[in-house]
Amino acid sequence: MLRSAFEKLNRVVGLGSGVALLFAGCILFIGVVCRYTGNPTEWIAETSVYLFAAAMLLGSAYTLMRGRHVRVELLTDRLSPKTRDACYLLTRLGGMAFCLLVASHARVDRMDVIETGETTPTTLRGPRVITDLPLFH
Numbered sequence: 001m002l003r004s005a006f007e008k009l010n011r012v013v014g015l016g017s018g019v020a021l022l023f024a025g026c027i028l029f030i031g032v033v034c035r036y037t038g039n040p041t042e043w044i045a046e047t048s049v050y051l052f053a054a055a056m057l058l059g060s061a062y063t064l065m066r067g068r069h070v071r072v073e074l075l076t077d078r079l080s081p082k083t084r085d086a087c088y089l090l091t092r093l094g095g096m097a098f099c100l101l102v103a104s105h106a107r108v109d110r111m112d113v114i115e116t117g118e119t120t121p122t123t124l125r126g127p128r129v130i131t132d133l134p135l136f137h
Contacts, residue, residue, distance in 0.1 A: 007065065014062030017055045024051035042123040050131060106132070 024047075031044035063069050076084050112118070113132060119125040 010062045010065045013058050017059030017062065020051045020055035020058065024048045024055065027051075046120070046122050046124050046126075 027044050028048050031041055034041050076087060079087065110132065113128045118128045120128060120131055
């Protein structure tokens with residue numbers, strides 16, 4: 001039951017990833033048209049980067065769930081099933097350790113951003129608390 005709930009949530013998040021990519025493509029097209037007509041905008045480039053980054057983060061869980069992520073099987077296909085399982089376990093543990101390291105550093109950064117009220121170094125001057133949200137989960 002819990003697995004089914006996570007799969008449904010992953011599908012919704014995967015759809016959100018697709019919508020973010022579509023929206024990023026649309027606003028980039030609008031930006032090109034605006035530049036061509038002599039009315040450049042300042043917010044489109046930064047916003048499209050945020051949308052693209054959000055799409056990659058949101059889509060990663062869905063992609064992993066569907067088994068569509070990139071795998072380098074050149075070496076693992078030559079291993080015995082037991083050794084292959086051990087390698088998968090080690091890489092998953094390594095991935096978890098990396099995520100914990102990033103999360104711990106993100107926590108320190110989050111506290112600094114909240115205390116200083118830091119903004120992005122671009123024309124939008126958006127609060128970094130918002131742009132750094134993917135790191136803070």
